[in-house]
Amino acid sequence: MKTKNYSNKGLAKDFDFDHFIFGKTPTDHMLVMEYSEGKWGAAEIAPFGPLNLSPFTLGLHYGQLVFEGIKAFRSVSGQVSIFRPRTHLERMNHSLERMCMPTIDVEVVLAGLKELVATDQKWVPLREKNDIALYIRPLVVATEARLGVKISSEYKLLIMCTPIRKYYTKPLKVKLERQFVRAAQGGVGFVKCAGNYGGAFYPTFLAQQQGFDQVIWTDASTHTYLEESGTMNIAIYFDGKLITPIGGDSVLKGVTLDSVLQLAVDHNVEVEQRPIAYTELLEYLKGRRRVEIFGVGTVAVVAPISHIEIEGIEYTSYVGGDGFMYQLESWLSDIRLGRTNDDHNWNYYVD
Numbered sequence: 001m002k003t004k005n006y007s008n009k010g011l012a013k014d015f016d017f018d019h020f021i022f023g024k025t026p027t028d029h030m031l032v033m034e035y036s037e038g039k040w041g042a043a044e045i046a047p048f049g050p051l052n053l054s055p056f057t058l059g060l061h062y063g064q065l066v067f068e069g070i071k072a073f074r075s076v077s078g079q080v081s082i083f084r085p086r087t088h089l090e091r092m093n094h095s096l097e098r099m100c101m102p103t104i105d106v107e108v109v110l111a112g113l114k115e116l117v118a119t120d121q122k123w124v125p126l127r128e129k130n131d132i133a134l135y136i137r138p139l140v141v142a143t144e145a146r147l148g149v150k151i152s153s154e155y156k157l158l159i160m161c162t163p164i165r166k167y168y169t170k171p172l173k174v175k176l177e178r179q180f181v182r183a184a185q186g187g188v189g190f191v192k193c194a195g196n197y198g199g200a201f202y203p204t205f206l207a208q209q210q211g212f213d214q215v216i217w218t219d220a221s222t223h224t225y226l227e228e229s230g231t232m233n234i235a236i237y238f239d240g241k242l243i244t245p246i247g248g249d250s251v252l253k254g255v256t257l258d259s260v261l262q263l264a265v266d267h268n269v270e271v272e273q274r275p276i277a278y279t280e281l282l283e284y285l286k287g288r289r290r291v292e293i294f295g296v297g298t299v300a301v302v303a304p305i306s307h308i309e310i311e312g313i314e315y316t317s318y319v320g321g322d323g324f325m326y327q328l329e330s331w332l333s334d335i336r337l338g339r340t341n342d343d344h345n346w347n348y349y350v351d
């Protein structure tokens with residue numbers, strides 16, 4: 001790993017952690033690693049800055065671009081830890097493989113990531129209020145400068161960071177999407193590639209124009225089974241059970257979902273991962289019993305859903321303060337902030 005001794009100008013000291021818009025302010029440094037002639041070079045921590053790319057850059061034309069979204073937290077003891085970085089980097093390798101891009105050595109990139117976060121750790125204050133954390137965005141893009149529909153022979157891995165706070169501040173209103181498709185079996189829905197997001201913008205934009213925050217996708221062939229939402233997996237809590245859809249290769253396997261399912265199991269809550277037809281959800285919603293629906297993801301953490309429109313009719317789901325989803329959220333946050341035992345070794349300490 002190449003490390004230069006860059007002075008940390010410490011821009012974080014002027015940053016207002018109480019009022020900011022997510023994604024606008026990079027931290028001082030980024031990690032850069034390049035691939036050419038069949039191998040990855042050394043990782044380098046560099047000052048955050050613009051890229052110098054040819055307009056012929058293949059990744060700009062044919063979509064060989066994958067990324068990840070990870071968070072780091074300052075624990076109550078003052079240490080900074082990254083949440084499940086190996087799991088995220090392993091998922092990035094699945095994305096790279098599917099997009100015909102070179103995989104990374106997880107341990108090498110993890111060492112670089114650790115150094116990056118340690119270098120910029122002033123950007124991770126201890127602020128339990130508003131869920132302040134550091135959002136980490138690894139990205140790999142095809143950089144060979146040459147037109148032509150082909151697999152690139154050169155790539156750049158970048159890791160950049162930016163502060164993040166509680167993303168959704170109120171329960172969401174969503175629409176069950178039964179016309180447009182995000183991903184189909186055999187496609188790339190299970191990977192975190194740029195095209196999945198670009199393709200989802202238009203249906204989501206239409207739903208937002210109708211007053212919804214997000215859509216919940218259904219399976220491409222029958223539009224019957226629930227899949228996931230924009231940047232979140234979804235889960236239902238009903239009758240003492242936590243139920244979540246299986247989407248095969250059309251749904252991103254969320255690290256947050258995996259974590260909350262594990263926490264539910266740890267607390268003896270029954271968990272079911274299986275296909276969920278929207279008609280089953282309708283039955284729950286039409287009954288008199290309480291049903292909780294919520295999204296889970298790195299950015300969203302646990303996002304309560306208060307309204308869901310299915311076939312033109314709006315239903316309400318439970319978002320009261322004693323909901324099980326808030327229990328899951330607090331179990332998760334207790335681990336991330338070091339308030340409770342990290343039995344599964346999810347926190348990766350950088351110092």
Ligand SMILES: Cc1ncc(COP(=O)(O)O)c(C=O)c1O
Nearest residue numbers: 231232233252254255256297298
């Ligand atoms: C499409 C999609 N589904 C689900 C998730 C949740 O995944 P994770 O919990 O790993 O952030 C994300 C966010 O990364 C996403 O973009």
